[in-house]
Amino acid sequence: MKYQLIIKNAHYFANGDFFYGDILAAGGKIVGIVAAGTADYDQAERVIDAAGLEVLPGIVDSHVHFRDPSRPDREDFYTGSSAAAAGCVTTFCEMPLAIPPPCNVENLHNRIRLAEERSIVDFAMFGAAGYDNRYLLQDILDEGAIAFKTFLHPAPAGREKEFDGLTVNDDGQLYIMMQAAASTTGRYFFHCENAKLISAIEADLHEKGVNGNEFHYLSRAEVAETESVSTIIQFAKATGCKVGVVHISVPEACQMVKEAKMDGVDIVAETCFHYLTYDHSHIDEFGPYAKCNPPLRSAADKEKLWGYLLDGTITMVGSDHAPFTPEEKSIGLTQGIWKAYSGMPAIEMLLPIMLTHVNSGRITLAQLARYISENTAKLFHLYPQKGCIAVGSDADFAIIDMNEEYVTSIEKMYSKSKAINKLFDGTKVKGKPKYTVVRGTVVMENGVVDMSKKGYGQFARPQKAK
Ligand SMILES: [Zn+2]
Known part of the structure; x- marks a missing residue:
């Protein structure tokens, strides 16, 4: 043959x-x-x-947390990649949360080996960047990381091992880390939410007795995202560090990115299909099962976000697949939404939901192919091997x-954590x-x-x- x-x-x-x-x-x-x-x-x-x-060229999902090795009760590369295959994702870009995280060459290498043993589809890896490993970054890139991710807050209590080498504690450490990062060939992606601002608002809401599902989007206010994006832009200007904002959700933050680009800052933005599809009303209805960070925003914001996608401010759309056990979500039903973990195992819904938007005339299929495959492959230097239908x-x-x-039906899904996908059921x-x-x-x-x-x-x- x-x-x-x-x-x-x-x-x-x-x-x-x-x-x-x-x-x-x-x-x-x-x-x-x-x-x-x-x-x-x-x-x-x-x-x-x-x-x-x-x-279409196989989908390249820019944002996935299978987290292997860390919590096999939630997901591993085998089950996660089967969910990827169910949604036509042929390459997933795995974020650096794991135990241990890929914050050095050895950890990254071991993680790649593990995925090679378990994954059904192809994969790319983010490296972990933080203040503590800021001089190891070029080595991690040379080992094959596509980019870095950094969290702008200390490790959450109880999750220290998962966040090792992934965090900066404050703006000072962030600035020094970005200075070091600027001399490497990599791009640095940030989860942009000001954690101190959020905890202050949370404390205030608790004091005021706010305890419904609205607590989630009220506490993680839009200003927490815009403030954080603004800091990243200022520091990128000052250091020359190439940056990216993951899961952007606030139109005003998109506008900042748009202006920064015109200003010559090397910045890109990603959003996720859920910010283009769902809003506050879904948090009201589904509570912890519609809880992700940043939160789903208002219906008006969702409309404006489409504008920033279609005008090219946003480069790519990912799933932010984030698996949790049923207990880690259901605790939010009995003890307050703030107790539930944040995220949805959404990878197998990325394509069908976006295709539904194509059918309703929101976006053309050709545009979509760029946002969920070609642009992503190009940005991560995987193109034209990935994201492209051409000889070679x-x-x-x-x-x-x-x-x-x-x-859609949870019964037919493949993620090990599919039981919590109530937002996407039916x-x-x-x-x-x-x-x-x-x-x-x-x-x-x-x-x-x-x-x-x-x-x-x-x-x-x-x-x-x-
Ligand atoms: Zn994420």
Whole structure:
């Protein structure tokens, strides 16, 4: 057999547009694209007829917390990557929260090895950056990290091991860390919420007896995000450090990023599909199950966020997949929403929800392909190996049916923490992931993930950032 796979009659995304063709894959790569209906199908081990479907480059999820190794009761690379495959994510970018975090070369190396043993799909790794490891950063990049993540607060009580080498305690440490970071080739992503401001507001709300679900979005006020983004911009200007803001949720913060870019600051912003889809009313209704940080914002903010996505201020859309046990969420129902852990295991919902937005006319499919695959791959120097349908690229595909409507169900999800996905249960969506192809191998078909592919996933190493 000459080919591993032929995708016949593919309506595929390339160079910002869609084209028709037969896509030929061999040895994990795209080796040819010929006129639709003209390939020699007898020469392929597998033929997928994609007539009536759309073929996108495999989704690159910019923001994932599988956390392996740390809490196998929540998720590991095997279960997490099966959820990725269910949602056509062919490469996940794993954030640096783990025990131990990738705050040095050895830890990163061990983490990559673990993912190679367990993952079904390909993966890239963030490194952990903090004040304490600020002189190790270039070494971590050389080992293959795509970028760094830093938290702007001390480790939360009880989670010190998970946050080792990931934090700065105050603005002074942040500034010194960014000075050191500026001389490396990496980009530094920040979770932008001013923790001191939030704890002061929390104390005040407790004193006032506010104890409903609204406590969550009232305490994590928008100003906590805008203040933090503003600090990052000022320090980036002063140090020359390349920066990024993850899960941006406040329009005013987006405006700051837009202006900073015009000012010559090297800054990018990511948002998540839930900030484009849900709002305060969902926190009111779902309580801890709609609790994430930063919180879902007002309906008016959500509308404005779309504007900053479509005008290019925001570079990419991720899932911020964050698994927790049922108990870690349900405690928020009985003891107050502030007791519940923050985050949703959302990776398998990223694509169907965004496709539903395409169907409702919010965004075109070509634009979406950039925000959830091409732009992300480019930013992390994984392009054109990833995020691209062209000869020589990895044969990674998200094959979808834009017309199929269905109702989501927790029962059919793959994350080990799917039980807490109540926000995404029973949702009517239009646009269905049909096949997930990783380097020419089908790992998901019609919603069923091939669980025998444990360990098939490979480490996606960025080309050296220049
Ligand atoms: Zn996150």
